[in-house]
Amino acid sequence: MAKCLVAQLGGPTSVINATVAGVVKANQLNPIYDTVLGGLHGIEGILQEMFVDLTDMSEEENLILRQTPSSALGSCRYKLKRENTADFVKLFEILEKHDIRTVFYTGGNDSMDTVTALAQYAEANGLSDKFQFVGCPKTVDNDLMVMDHSPGYASAAKFIATTAYQTWLDSTVYTRQDVFILETMGRDAGWLAAASCVSGIVDVLVLPELDFDKEAFLAQVKKHVDAKNKCYVVVSEGVSYADGTYLAAGESKNDTFGHAVLGGAGNALREMILEAGISERAKVQDLSNAQRSHATEQSKVDVEESFKLGMSAHMRSVDPTFTGKTVFVTRVEGDSYDVKFDATDSSNIANHVRHFPLEWILPDFAGITQEGLDYVAPLLVGTPVILFDEKGLPKHVTPYYMR
DSSP: OOEEEEEEOSSOOSSHHHHHHHHHHHHHHSOSSSEEEEETTHHHHHTTTOEEEOTTOOHHHHHHHHTOOSOTTOOOOOOOOTTOHHHHHHHHHHHHHTTEEEEEEEESHHHHHHHHHHHHHHHHTTOTTTOEEEEEEOOTTOOOSSSSSOTTHHHHHHHHHHHHHHHHHHHTSSSSOEEEEEEEOOSSOOHHHHHGGGGSOOSEEEOTTSOOOHHHHHHHHHHHHHHHSEEEEEEETTOBOTTSOBTTGGGOEEOTTSOEEOOOHHHHHHHHHHHTTSOSOEEEEEOGGGGTSOOTTOOHHHHHHHHHHHHHHHHHTTSTTOOSEEEEEEEOOSSSOOEEEEEEEGGGTTTOOOOOOGGGBOSTTOOBOHHHHHHHGGGGOOOOOOOBOTTSSBOOOOOGGGO
16 A cells, blocks of 8 residues: 655644544544655645654544644645646655655645646646545635635634624723724635624624725714714725725735735724724724634534545545545535535636625625625534643644654
8 A cells, every 4th residue: 555645735724633633534444545644844845755654643642633723734835836847846756755645735725726736747747547636625714616615714703703702892891982993814805804793793894805995984984983982893804995905005915826915904994093083092903813823712513524524535535536636515405504525626726716705795884694694603603622731721732843
């Protein structure tokens, strides 16, 4: 038997490690590979032959890995470019050297593009019978096409909805005039910001799916401040004007994939509100990395689905022709929430953006429709059993790249 390799790419989530745990557990139950290797720091580490053996992971470590946030194998922002054939040649030489037949790659849009590129290279060079590449999606942004939702989104959404309600409680204790602004991630899609509406306390919701209208926004904030001396605003980091200029244009830059690195939309709104004289006070809470790298508000649904997705990917890899594919979650229609796991060509996901539906956005920044709430709510249900250490803190595995 050959070996398999599981690696992580891009931004972490609170459940990405559950997918790794699923691959490992599936191979322990059905050992179709004699070794399960973890690739440290994604493609960048694989090209340096940075591997760790996960085959005989204990049951306790597997359980703790599922509740460990961030990327336990390490990640990278290294772009595998098709025109850089030297990287492909080197990578395939390394896979052959270590007798690695299957690569499970967990990540978002760019990761699925990597899965596609590797499968295409193998086919073009007569190597498809020796190697296979399988995508396991993850992203807190929930902007991946085809699937009902992305693993990682539900836990981040639960954290945001919980934080919104709790900070709203905090912001209302004084009688003084006050505007509270919560900024979430979401460069191109407003799924995370929209999830805050499950809390039931959001007055003004600003999403990137709609061009920002400053005057209309200020009018809505003023309406709420005039009525109750308070206003709770939630804004997605990627909100922009009709000409494409981001609210935080002066603070944005690009990462190695060419995506804008954003942050500062909340501060931009705060300055507008204060300059307009609508409120004497306006406070901004930028959730930043906390919304993706946490475990205290994990969704049980999210953890279990992410784990099962890893197991499903492993199971499907029994078929050597299953390559250039991504396993994903499909919601089953019915009276109660249920899902199944399907697969599609990774190219159907790579380099595409799934936006929050316009028909789910209420006019006048008033939030989202009942249909939108019904979509999000079941994903937040349940809390997984958490193992704690002697200090009362959740147990986490020591990242494999630190060992």
